[in-house]
Amino acid sequence: MAHNKVENNNTKNANGHKKSMWSIHNRGEMIWGWIFVLPTILGLVILNIIPIIQTIYQSFFKTGAFGRGNIFVGLENYQKMFGESEIWQSLLNTVIYTIIEVPLSIFIALVLAVLLNRKMKGISVYRTIFFMPMVAAPAAIAMVWRWLYNSDFGLINQFIKLIGGTPLNYISNPNTAIFWVAVVGIWSVIGYNMVLFISGLQEIPNDYYEASSIDGAGPIRQFFSITIPLISPTMFFVTVTRVIAAMQIFDVIYMMIDRTNAALPKVQSLVYLFYKYAFVQNNRGYGAAIIVLLLVIIMIITAIQNYAQKKWVTYN
C-alpha cells in the first residue's frame, strides 16, 4: 500500500516532464518504453484480450454437429442457460463452496499465522508442513482425499469406527458432498493464506502490543483491537483473490466426483459445466455462455467487495 505513494510521485514526474520538449533522450526513452512493453502487450492481446471478445462472441452461436461451422442463434444459449435447473444448481454449488471455503480457510490460516508469528522452536518446521499442500498437484491431492473419504475402507471411517462412531458417506451423499469437497479446498489453501498473513503480521510494530499490554489488554483483546484492524488490508487482498479462485473450482470436483456419482448434480460447479459442454460435448457456444456468466458474477462480487472495503479495511 506504500507503493501507491511512489506511483503518485511517478505520474507527477511524468507530467512535469511532458511539458518540456521531447529531447532526443526522451524520444529514445519513448521508443525503448514501447519496445520493452511490446512482447507483453502483444502476448496479452493475442492470448487474453482477443479470446475474451471471441468467447463472448461465441456465446451467441451454436456449434454445428461434427464441428460444422457456427450458427448464429442470438441469445438462445443464454435463454437455454437460465431455463436450466442444472445451471442454477451449479451456480448454487459454486456459491456454497465459496462460502464454506473462503471464510474457514481465512480464519484457520489467521489463527495459525498468529500462533506462528513469535519466537519459538520449530516455527519453520510448522510453516513448511502447513504450506506443503500448495506444492502438490491437485490431481494427486484429490486422489488421496478420495481414498481417505472412501466409505468402506477409508482411513477416516476406520478411525470413526475405532472410536465407536457411525461411519459416514462423504462424497457419495448428495447432501454433504459439497462440504467434504470444500474441506479438501480448505486443507489445500490454508498454507498459502497463512504465509500471506504471517508477512502481514510481521509489519505490525511490536510497540503496539507492548503499549496495550501496559494498558492491561490480554491476548484476545489485542487480537481484535490491534491484529485484526492492522492486518485488514492483507485480509482484504486474500479475501478478494480467494473468492475469485474459489468461484473457479474445478480440479477437485473433476478428480473426486465420478460421472456416475449420484452426488454430482449437487457438487458440479460452473467451471465444471463449462468444461463439460465446451470440451466433452463440444458445444462451445453453450460453454462460452456459461463462462461469460461466471465472468459477470465474479466482476459483480469483486465490485461489491471493493465498495465494502471502505467499511472494514483500515489503511494507516
Added chain:
Amino acid sequence: MDHTKRNTTILIHIVLIIGAAIMLIPFIWMILTSFKTVSESTQVDPFLIFPTHWVTRAFDDVFRKMDFARLYLNTILMIAGRVICAVATASLAGYAFARLKFPGKNFLFMLVLAQLMVPSQIFIIPQYLMVSKLGLLNTIFSLIFPGLVSAFGTFLMRQFYMALPKDLEEAAKLDGCNIPQTFLWIMSPLTRSGMVALGIFTALFGFKDLMWPLVANPEQGTMPISAALAKLQGQYAVDYPELMAASLLAIVPMIVVYIIFQKQFIEGIATSGGKL
C-alpha cells in the same frame, strides 16, 4: 508469570502439532497405501496402518502403464518454457511501466491490470482453437502457450522496479549507459528476488494446472504429469495402491524441490501476494 508463559507455549505447540498432523496424514497415508497389496489396502478387520510386507508391486505396475520419464520431461519443459518467457517479458514490461516515460503507458497498464480480475477459463476456448489451427496440439509448445506472457508477473516486476532507488539510473546514465544497458546490467540484477518469486509462482501454477493440458494435450505421451494422473484414475478406479503410487511419484519431485528451496518458496509466495 514465567509459569503461565511456558504453559502458553506448550498449548500453542499442541495446537500446531494437531494441525501439522492433519496436514501430513494424507501424505503419509499416500505413502503407506502405495506399499500395500490391493487386498491389504482394503482390509477392514483387522485394519492395517502399516503394510505387513512393503511391496513395490504398485510402483512396478505404474511404471509399466505410464512413461514417467516422458511425463517428467514434458512437465519440466512446460515449466521451464513458461518461467523463462514470463520472467523475461515481465521484467522488460515491468521496468518500462515503472521507470520509462512513453505515451499510452497508463492505458496499456490498465490493460494489464484488467487481466487479473478475469476467470482464466474465459481464454481457453479461443486459445485451444488458435493452437489447433496452428496444428500444434499435443506439443510442448501448446503446454507453454498460455504462459508466454504474464499479466500478474508484469504487475509484480513493476512493483520491484519501483522500489529501486532513482540514483542508480542517473549514475548509469552519466557513465554512458543507454536504456537497454541500464536495464540489463544495472537494474535487472537488483530484482533477482522478484524474478525468483515470479519464477516459483509461475512454476507452481503450471505444475498444478489441469484443465489446459487436458484440453490441449490429450494424447498420452504428450501430457504433463497432472493430466496423466487424471487419466489414470479414470482407467483404474479401484486399485488404490496403484493410484497412490502414481500420485506419490507425481508430487515427490516438486516436494523435494520445495524442501530444498523452502525459504525461496515461502518468501516468493509472501512477496508476490503481499506486493499486490
